[in-house]
Amino acid sequence: MGKRAIVHVFVAIFFIVAAGCAAMGTARHAYIMKGQILEVDGREAYLCIGSTDGARAGQEFPVYRYVKSQILGETKTRLSPGTCGRGEDHASG
Structure with missing residues (x-):
């Protein structure tokens, strides 16, 4: 060639x-998507994700819990997906 x-x-x-x-x-x-977890209260988490970042009311998100183990180090466990509540449909981007 x-x-x-x-x-x-x-x-x-x-x-x-x-x-x-x-x-x-x-x-x-x-x-x-980018955003933040503002607060966790019991089984509810308050997220700050605007519509300009791609969020919609009623959208489901995968939820992970990070567990620190002395033997394995930090591991990730997937929990059942959560759903955005009605309060988020009033938020703006």
């Missing part, structure tokens, strides 16, 4: 990767 063909292959790969990275902005909210 000549040098020119190798350059064309690398340019094509670059554009494919660049196009994939540009498309990640729209797919980001389907998989990644």
Whole structure:
């Protein structure tokens, strides 16, 4: 394969990767959300996630509990998913 063909292959790969990275902005909210846990009261947790971050009222979130073990270190345990309550549908982004 000549040098020119190798350059064309690398340019094509670059554009494919660049196009994939540009498309990640729209797919980001389907998989990644940012926010904070404001308070935990018994079995209820109050989250601060705005609609601009992709949250909707009634949405379910996976819930994890981190447990510190002296033998294994920090481990992650998945609990049943929780659901946003009605108070969040009045919040703005």
